[in-house]
Amino acid sequence: MSNLIHLMFIFIFIISIYILLNIFLKKNIESYGIYCGSYNLNRLTAQQKCTNDMECIWNNYNTLDGVPSGWCGQNSGNNQS
Numbered sequence: 001m002s003n004l005i006h007l008m009f010i011f012i013f014i015i016s017i018y019i020l021l022n023i024f025l026k027k028n029i030e031s032y033g034i035y036c037g038s039y040n041l042n043r044l045t046a047q048q049k050c051t052n053d054m055e056c057i058w059n060n061y062n063t064l065d066g067v068p069s070g071w072c073g074q075n076s077g078n079n080q081s
Contacts, residue, residue: 039072046072 036056039049050058050072057075062068 036072036074046070 036050036053039046039053039056047058047070050056055075056072057077058070059073060068060070
């Protein structure tokens with residue numbers, strides 16, 4: 001009987017970890033699908049959100065006046081066919 005209780009607690013523990021991981025991972029999913037250009041709409045968070053999304057890549061460039069800037073685009077090296 002004691003072994004059955006231990007197995008039940010282990011099962012409940014594993015299920016709890018699975019549920020918590022799903023809750024945590026769903027919070028970090030962006031809501032625009034794989035359209036990376038949507039991150040460029042908010043300049044304050046564009047680079048952070050772009051680099052957190054595996055489908056996107058941050059591209060650095062300098063403007064004509066020499067000011068460093070960047071934009072988020074599709075990561076062509078991450079195609080899954």
